[in-house]
Amino acid sequence: QVQLVESGGGVVQPGRSLRLSCAASGFTFSSFGMHWVRQAPGQGLEWVAVIRYDGTNKYYADSVKGRFTISRDNSKSTLYLQMNSLRAEDTAVYYCAKESYGSGSTDYWGQGTLVTVSS
Amino acid sequence: QSALTQPASVSGSPGQSITISCTGTSSDFGVYNYVSWYQQRPGKAPKLIIYNISKRPSGVSDRFSGSKSDNTASLTISGLQAEDEADYYCSSYTYIRIVFGGGTKLTVL
Numbered sequence: 001q002v003q004l005v006e007s008g009g010g011v012v013q014p015g016r017s018l019r020l021s022c023a024a025s026g027f028t029f030s031s032f033g034m035h036w037v038r039q040a041p042g043q044g045l046e047w048v049a050v051i052r053y054d055g056t057n058k059y060y061a062d063s064v065k066g067r068f069t070i071s072r073d074n075s076k077s078t079l080y081l082q083m084n085s086l087r088a089e090d091t092a093v094y095y096c097a098k099e100s101y102g103s104g105s106t107d108y109w110g111q112g113t114l115v116t117v118s119s
Numbered sequence: 120q121s122a123l124t125q126p127a128s129v130s131g132s133p134g135q136s137i138t139i140s141c142t143g144t145s146s147d148f149g150v151y152n153y154v155s156w157y158q159q160r161p162g163k164a165p166k167l168i169i170y171n172i173s174k175r176p177s178g179v180s181d182r183f184s185g186s187k188s189d190n191t192a193s194l195t196i197s198g199l200q201a202e203d204e205a206d207y208y209c210s211s212y213t214y215i216r217i218v219f220g221g222g223t224k225l226t227v228l
Contacts, residue, residue, distance in 0.1 A: 035217065037165075044122070045157070045165065045208050047217040059215040095164055104153025104212025105170035112164055
């Protein structure tokens, strides 16, 4: 069965960096686009970034553009999110999600990892 | 990248039907008709319940249905059950980004 397991969250000071990972299993990782979506405490879902199946194209939300970098290692079936220059407003649960081919939806989500940006 | 507009809350009694709207602009929805709906229970990850405006993933109850007219998408839940109490989010995918609605809290009275 499809499994997505995020890791790397924690408490970090403003201005510092953090790298999240998402280990995928149960499907052919190299065939699907992958997304990061975040949810601030008590708030709604916010899309963060997407990377195509082969890593050739990446797109970001304006709120993270220039600070966050999405990447993937298809040989390890792992998705990453490098987060630099973190701000308090980046505090959220970060989910990785598998794109469903041809539907524009995300059919599987991880359990999320909490990132808290605080001094 | 403004969010799609959803009502903050809706409620209904068991057995009733409710509809949640999701309003955006033509640029929000694009040309792909990639409108999806997600159900999120407290402390859990979102779960896909509708994709491509009206299609249901395998295993999702047929009590959930979706539609779209012009720049408004809708999710209808018929035969409300206590287990349907959750937050519901619409989304639109325009190839280079996903836009989510602000979310609607469904209370089953």
